[in-house]
Amino acid sequence: MPEVRSFSEFRARRFLKEQLMRPVKAGRIVHAQLFQGPEGTGKHTAAKLLARSMNCTGLGEKPCNLCPSCLQFLSGNTPNLIEIEPEKNVIKISAVREEILKKIALRPDFGRMFIIINEADKMNENAQNALLKTLEEAPEYAVFILLTDKPGALLQTIRSRCAVYRFAPLNEEETAEILKKAGVDEKRAAQEARISEGSPGRALSRIKSEIYKDLYVRSISAFESIKGKKDVSAAFLKIADDKDSGREILDIYEFCARRMMRGEMGEDKRLKGGKLLESVINAKKQLKANVAYQSVMEILFFDVAGQEETINGNGNRRPL
Numbered sequence: 001m002p003e004v005r006s007f008s009e010f011r012a013r014r015f016l017k018e019q020l021m022r023p024v025k026a027g028r029i030v031h032a033q034l035f036q037g038p039e040g041t042g043k044h045t046a047a048k049l050l051a052r053s054m055n056c057t058g059l060g061e062k063p064c065n066l067c068p069s070c071l072q073f074l075s076g077n078t079p080n081l082i083e084i085e086p087e088k089n090v091i092k093i094s095a096v097r098e099e100i101l102k103k104i105a106l107r108p109d110f111g112r113m114f115i116i117i118n119e120a121d122k123m124n125e126n127a128q129n130a131l132l133k134t135l136e137e138a139p140e141y142a143v144f145i146l147l148t149d150k151p152g153a154l155l156q157t158i159r160s161r162c163a164v165y166r167f168a169p170l171n172e173e174e175t176a177e178i179l180k181k182a183g184v185d186e187k188r189a190a191q192e193a194r195i196s197e198g199s200p201g202r203a204l205s206r207i208k209s210e211i212y213k214d215l216y217v218r219s220i221s222a223f224e225s226i227k228g229k230k231d232v233s234a235a236f237l238k239i240a241d242d243k244d245s246g247r248e249i250l251d252i253y254e255f256c257a258r259r260m261m262r263g264e265m266g267e268d269k270r271l272k273g274g275k276l277l278e279s280v281i282n283a284k285k286q287l288k289a290n291v292a293y294q295s296v297m298e299i300l301f302f303d304v305a306g307q308e309e310t311i312n313g314n315g316n317r318r319p320l
């Protein structure tokens, strides 16, 4: 699903949108914000947009998505953004110390350092107290954004230090619009919008997991159909339309290879799993180096076919 590129693409109530754009226009932001509202109403999207915009060095509308800072943000690898989220449903004091305190001590080369705390209400009491202290003492380049759907679970002393942004569920039409922008077809978008209670985020993750399930079934079916080199072209046809999901398909094969290696698919598959893993890792490298999708997959399938022919000789292959 593509990242929301600009505030004009971002769907929210007008008041909220104006509130979000105010610091961007002014070039100033208070050092702690609380984004509160139900799950899937754009809090995380808005936090990332805001962080990117406040660090954008482009001229004109921000974020420009072209300057070095924007590109770093879009690549998901920037020293100006720290994100923390619960582990096993809790954010502990160690996360505040290790992930926040240590990292904000290092001043970034330029701009502001944003700390996005996802599901901030999952901080336990110790973590909240440590955060409170951090908010009081943080360097001026640090900007905190706390996201939560349960603001009442945060200490009053934390809430009172934050500028509060209220995220509200969207109406059906707005939700459908967001889903369509994310590539969902019109009919499905309308259906999902009706049942999503104004939460496009929730609808998108449901759609995404269904898409993944279909991809999984196709990928495995392609793999299992290879009994010899003559089957490679037909196997590729099963996933020929999944060019944009090449990386995910290879992840699925890697997952299978590791299961085989651990003996979870039968003791006799351990060795085969190891060989498959080697081929998959190689395929991932090629895909990353921009080798064409079809070539990458066919080379991988030829490897698999080669192993099949060596191991079985007669081409009678047991299913994965």
Ligand SMILES: [Zn+2]
Pocket (backbone or CB within 6 Å): 055, 056, 057, 058, 063, 064, 065, 066, 067, 068, 069, 070, 071
């Ligand atoms: Zn920029």
